[in-house]
Amino acid sequence: MQRMLEFVGIDPERFQARWVSGSESVKFATVIEELTEQIRPLGPNRKLRDGE
Amino acid sequence: MKSLSKANLPQFLEALNQSSQVYVPVVVDGTSRFIPWEQGAELVLDKNSNIPPKYLFFPQTEDLYGYKIYKQSGERTELPSAMEPFVVFGIRPCDVYSLEVLDDIFLTKGYEDVHYKQKREQGLLISLGCLEPEATCFCESWGLNPLNAPTADIMMLDGGDQFLLKAQTEAGQKVIDSQAGLLEEFQGEPPVGKPCTLTVETKGLMERLQPMFEHAVWDEISRKCINCGTCTYLCPTCYCFDVLNKTRGEEGIKYRCYDSCMYPEYTLMAGGHNPRPTKKERVRQRFLHKFQYIPERYEGQIGCVGCGRCIVKCPVNLDISRVITRLWEVEADV
């Protein structure tokens, strides 16, 4: 899935797959925070949207 | 008859573009369609466009109105619909005639489709006659003339290094008068066109089909159809549409989009009943609609204009002209 989205032009950092169990709440929170910080500087996504 | 030298065509289009958006047939990524004209556009004028210009009058997706929902109550909002005048340059007589068929469908029998009507009133048609119909064209079999579209505002013919123009309506005459500087009087003989090579017998087809609803020939014809819908999307007289919602939270838009009788869901009803469950019923519907129902309902109006686009693009070569021939061949009451 990741490779495919890269293939159609989505920046690879925007889509990341991680494995977190429902009971690993701390890990879940950490992963989300980490990802948010990674994506924030990339700015809003303009691709795959309706044409202007 | 006036003549416009081909070298002056960009100027002509530029001048028209000042007051109305001009649409011209151009190849976009391998497919030809009508798009807004721009300086330097390369026009496709040797054959008909892949996509018929009907979408300029009846778009594939069209917003009808907006709405807001607050818990149990709702409110409707009109969407701004500014329709500017526009010009369609290079539309072929078959496609011009298809607009007359759509006029019958959208504007008569008690209900006027406001969206279609607005566009029709604002569109000016400059039609280009076909001197050499393609191998898949058979407009003449339906009584149409590839060299003349009687309801176009201006009729044009390709005279080699010039275009010959003739105004056929007041609006057309206004355009010609306004561009008098670029045009000259034409004295010679207009070019002679070649006839269609593909011909089918269409006289009496409606009457012949009337008792053939349950005929076994429909099984035979429909077998290879894959119900993909390509024919209906490229057909200039097809008009089936679906009305749907696009809701985002508390607001939404009601829109209509093309639908196709080739799809099983087209006639799927709430409750699950489907009067056209298999492709035999759907293929039969397509042909009977074009050859029987439209002439019956609209006093002899034709449902097919012979543009041939379905013949060119059908992935399994389900050829409408061969279907017509087959319908004549079989014995009527089997």
Next chain:
Amino acid sequence: MNQQTARMREIARELLEKKEVEMVIGWEKGTFFYNSTPVFITKPEDADKLIWDDYCAVNFAKLLMDYRYLDGKVAVFVKGCDARGVNRLIQDLVIKREKIYLIGMPCPGMKDAKIAAKLGQEKEAEVPLEGKCLYCTHPNPVIYDVLIGDEVPVEIREDRFARIKEFEEKSSDEKAQFWASQYDRCIRCYACRNVCPACNCRSCVFDQNQDWLERAVDRSGNQFYGLVRAFHVAGRCIECGECERACPMGIPIMLLKHKISKDINELFGEYEAGLDPEGDLPLGMYKADDPDEFM
């Protein structure tokens, strides 16, 4: 009339006369020289309609789906790609092997009908092969009851992953731009889905009354449709190329499909779908050593 055509008619006639099959599906001549269109023969005398020429590109696997509930058997002519399509249907439990009789046709490659239409009959010799035939890896049918003619040598004319590698070099923005302009042309006719042997769901996700995707034809909806369909057939796509051939707008659908095949090869090991009706599907089977980059 070439040798294969004569043999095709002979076999079809025999099968129908002996009532071994109820119907034979093959190709007959269409309207123009570049059309060869499906024909469904139920009477032995009609067997003379069958032909074999350079334009028999249509894949019958999907049409077989309509006849799976017939009492008798159905005979069908299969080229290399068609045979894989039939395997796809067998593997997906859509049709039963016992209900079909396969007549194999080793295929030298079919010519491109769209280009032939443009060039006309006089320039017929210049017509190139169909895009899908250039990267064919199995021109000889992998499953058949009887074979007509000799097997053709396998000639990989174009590496199907070469285009993909080239495309991957582009920048993210260029890729997005490319796909946006391609799918802007999509008219959502669903021809690609309807011709695909791997798209054999009884109830397709895109027919669910806008539950998953709106019917409006806009850029985001079209791209969503194209990508989702590529994923739904991932690992099951037999790369027959019918989707690209059927597309009226000429969208390069096979680019997406080959990309997924390449990814599956890299992640799950070399795999080609539709070669063996009994085999395991890479995405349908769990193995302990499946890649898990996301752990």
